[in-house]
Amino acid sequence: MKQSVGRPAPGNGARVSAPLLDPSVRRVALVRLRVGLGDLLCSGPALRLLRAARPDLHVTLVTWAEMAPVVERLGGVDELLAFPGAEGVPERPPDPAGWAPFVAAATARRFDLALQVYGDRPAANRVTAALGARLVGGFAPTGWDPPAGTGHLHLRYPVHLHEAQRHLRLFAHLGLSEAAAPPLHFPIGxxxxxxxxxxxxxxxxxxxxxxxxxxxxxxxxxxxxxxxxxxxxxxxxxxxxxxxxxxxxxxxxxxxxxxxxxxxxxxxxxxxxxxxxxxxxxxxxxxxxxxxxxxxxxxxxxxxxxxxxxxxxxxxxxxxxxxxxxxxxxxxxxxxxxxxxxxxxxxxxxxxxxxxxxxxxxxxxx
The missing domain is CATH 3.40.50.2000 (Glycogen Phosphorylase B;)
Known part of the structure; x- marks a missing residue:
């Protein structure tokens, strides 16, 4: 597959009302293509909420390899799948030679669910769709419509919320309760x-x-x-x-x-x-x-x-x-x-x- 991917192919959007609580969903990919410390720290409450609700889930965070030291401390993440960059994702120049191995590595993991948790850019939805997951969802950017049959797996990007609340809102849309959301946290060893x-x-x-x-x-x-x-x-x-x-x-x-x-x-x-x-x-x-x-x-x-x-x-x-x-x-x-x-x-x-x-x-x- 070329590094510059096209519009997302529809995932298998068979109706799953609360995919994050569905026992058939065991392997989840979260596409978070940011390079900032604050970006990842603001993802932490939702990640820990997910781990508390579903300790059996294997959670893969798709992000840049350089963020590994932060990801290791976040809690709620089992592995980092290094992202090689893609057209429309501005954080780093893409590495075209790395795209095919990246997609192969993602496909081999046989994700049950892949979620775009990056933000308001359709390019991130294209990356998410390319992972080969059985179900594909996450944030629906402004002006972008989910593929037919997958609307229930997407949440229109909530522009006017705090970054941490956006992720909690998405996970609530997909089955979790925001009531017990933990605060921001960073472990000091x-x-x-x-x-x-x-x-x-x-x-x-x-x-x-x-x-x-x-x-x-x-x-x-x-x-x-x-x-x-x-x-x-x-x-x-x-x-x-x-x-x-x-x-x-x-x-x-x-x-x-x-x-x-x-x-x-x-x-x-x-x-x-x-x-x-x-x-x-x-x-x-x-x-x-x-x-x-x-x-x-x-x-x-x-x-x-x-x-x-x-x-x-x-x-x-x-x-x-x-x-x-x-x-x-x-x-x-x-x-x-x-x-x-x-x-x-x-x-x-x-x-x-x-x-x-x-x-x-x-x-x-x-």
Missing amino acids: VDDEAAAAALLARHGLVPGHYAVLHPGASAATRRWPAARYAAVGDALAADGLAVVVTGVAGERDVAAAVVAAMRTPAVDLTGATGLGGLAALLRDAAVLVGNDTGSAHLAAAVGGRSVTVFLPGDPVRWAHGGPRHRALAADVPCAPCPHLVCPIDFRCADSVRPADVLAAARELVP
């Missing part, structure tokens, strides 16, 4: 605790007495300016908190700009933590101030406190509620928007004031 404790000791940091700034993000339009982070950092330092700057190794320049703009010293731990170590660091922080990116979701998943700055991002979809979290969104007519590069003047960055972010952080600091 013994090795993670030891690594974080050593890092804190090395830099003289005390749990509960430091603030974390996370100024990086995958897209430039999601990065609140360094000078504004520096202003917040200086004010928190004046309040008596140590200031830590975090990020992945590729964000060292972004972090360095914040540190250089601060009048007070900061501890730059960019690239110095593993995923579990970062989780422990965020859990024990007085507060995290960051962009709409994975660190905010990680803080929520480990019970930390967070202030998240939303520029083009949609807080309805991505902000976490509750007393330990605050979201500040751009107050401009063009937000939210999908742009990775602003086509005008990045006015959303100017609309979020350091004074407001600082006030939100101070509300959360114990």
Whole structure:
């Protein structure tokens, strides 16, 4: 089969009213073609709900191989089937040579049910249909209609729900109850605790007495300016908190700009933590101030406190509620928007004031 697949072939849509509870459904593929930490963390509650309801199910997550370290910690997933990319899936360029082996590996697993849990893109439905499952369903993107006879296996993509709630809503549509939905969760292991404790000791940091700034993000339009982070950092330092700057190794320049703009010293731990170590660091922080990116979701998943700055991002979809979290969104007519590069003047960055972010952080600091 060519890598660029056509419209989904109809699966065997023989009426199954609640496929996730049907005992004949034993092997399930979930097509989640995202590369973000937050994307997968927001899938976690639905995955754990499914595992609690059907511990006998073998669940395969179809996603990018690089997400394995996150998938291993999610719970509710038995294996990862590496996705080679496909036309219409923008996260990574497709690998045409990998498509036939991928389809062969999927077909060999003889899935009873394959679900598109990616989002609002028909390309993901084409990938889902190509897995050869007996039943095919999941999200029905805007403007896309399910193949005849499979409408009951699909849910029109719920645009105006939080990302975690979308997955719970789909699974409820397919037979589960949302009433017992677990919260976001990320397990922190013994090795993670030891690594974080050593890092804190090395830099003289005390749990509960430091603030974390996370100024990086995958897209430039999601990065609140360094000078504004520096202003917040200086004010928190004046309040008596140590200031830590975090990020992945590729964000060292972004972090360095914040540190250089601060009048007070900061501890730059960019690239110095593993995923579990970062989780422990965020859990024990007085507060995290960051962009709409994975660190905010990680803080929520480990019970930390967070202030998240939303520029083009949609807080309805991505902000976490509750007393330990605050979201500040751009107050401009063009937000939210999908742009990775602003086509005008990045006015959303100017609309979020350091004074407001600082006030939100101070509300959360114990």
